[in-house]
Amino acid sequence: MPGTVRTFGKMLVKEEEIIEFARRYDPQVFHIDPVAARKTPFGGLVASGWHTAAMAMRLIVEHRFSQVAGAGSPGVDEVRWLKPVRPGDELSVRMTVLEARRSESKPDRGIVGSLVEVLNQDGAVVMSFKGVSILLCRDSRRPSAAPGIKE
Amino acid sequence: MPGTVRTFGKMLVKEEEIIEFARRYDPQVFHIDPVAARKTPFGGLVASGWHTAAMAMRLIVEHRFSQVAGAGSPGVDEVRWLKPVRPGDELSVRMTVLEARRSESKPDRGIVGSLVEVLNQDGAVVMSFKGVSILLCRDSRRPSAAPGIKE
Numbered sequence: 080m081p082g083t084v085r086t087f088g089k090m091l092v093k094e095e096e097i098i099e100f101a102r103r104y105d106p107q108v109f110h111i112d113p114v115a116a117r118k119t120p121f122g123g124l125v126a127s128g129w130h131t132a133a134m135a136m137r138l139i140v141e142h143r144f145s146q147v148a149g150a151g152s153p154g155v156d157e158v159r160w161l162k163p164v165r166p167g168d169e170l171s172v173r174m175t176v177l178e179a180r181r182s183e184s185k186p187d188r189g190i191v192g193s194l195v196e197v198l199n200q201d202g203a204v205v206m207s208f209k210g211v212s213i214l215l216c217r218d219s220r221r222p223s224a225a226p227g228i229k230e
Numbered sequence: 231m232p233g234t235v236r237t238f239g240k241m242l243v244k245e246e247e248i249i250e251f252a253r254r255y256d257p258q259v260f261h262i263d264p265v266a267a268r269k270t271p272f273g274g275l276v277a278s279g280w281h282t283a284a285m286a287m288r289l290i291v292e293h294r295f296s297q298v299a300g301a302g303s304p305g306v307d308e309v310r311w312l313k314p315v316r317p318g319d320e321l322s323v324r325m326t327v328l329e330a331r332r333s334e335s336k337p338d339r340g341i342v343g344s345l346v347e348v349l350n351q352d353g354a355v356v357m358s359f360k361g362v363s364i365l366l367c368r369d370s371r372r373p374s375a376a377p378g379i380k381e
Contacts, residue, residue, distance in 0.1 A: 104284035107300045120301050129284045133255035136280055149258045150271050154310040
């Protein structure tokens with residue numbers, strides 16, 4: 080239901096995982112070299128923004144999607160990296176439902192729009208985005224059935 | 231300069247890398263199980279959208295950012311996953327500069343806004359987003375100096 084807010088998950092951000100992700104996908108010095116990173120505007124190693132997004136996705140899939148309900152996403156909007164994510168941080172996700180409806184073209188699917196906020200251990204929002212998920216409905220013959228997200 | 235278009239990079243999408251990324255960050259069935267994925271709306275294994283973004287970022291950092299110029303990004307907008315990315319696809323990036331200017335608050339930095347399109351081997355756009363990069367200027371004392379992107 081629109082307005083529903085859920086906060087869930089806990090993921091420890093490890094230095095070696097920051098470096099491993101960034102070596103492969105975002106090899107900028109402040110993501111891969113803890114010493115050299117001290118001389119950058121970040122003042123130390125920080126996670127790639129795409130890594131933070133990926134960690135948030137893991138928490139969302141684990142805690143919110145049922146095993147077979149997801150059917151992909153057309154996209155996300157207003158992705159904002161608001162604060163650095165550093166080794167030792169512990170991330171969780173706060174999701175606020177903005178919209179939930181049946182697909183008009185494919186009535187076996189639900190469309191859920193959400194504001195996703197990634198929080199650190201101090202409750203600060205380190206990243207946010209607005210996402211849309213397509214979900215297979217539990218029972219497409221019952222028009223009132225909720226989309227296949229965990230309750 | 232606004233309007234400048236560059237296409238660069240080549241990255242082969244491997245099945246084992248799709249699965250490895252997704253097991254860790256996006257463990258939905260159509261990203262981790264090639265057999266079960268056939269029965270999903272995707273008809274087979276597809277890369278996580280966040281994985282596609284990460285692969286594009288790798289090409290951008292490798293081909294466009296000089297070693298020390300990047301200073302992060304406040305965010306991206308209008309992220310769209312337009313077509314499935316499958317094992318064996320070969321991705322490249324087309325970047326169109328939308329805006330390039332000095333930061334008013336921090337004149338040693340440049341702000342470059344770009345449309346990023348991720349292309350497959352057929353030239354189809356599989357993903358797109360609008361991004362903003364903060365770049366350290368090569369010479370902050372020369373107001374006309376370009377931001378530190380590779381020419």
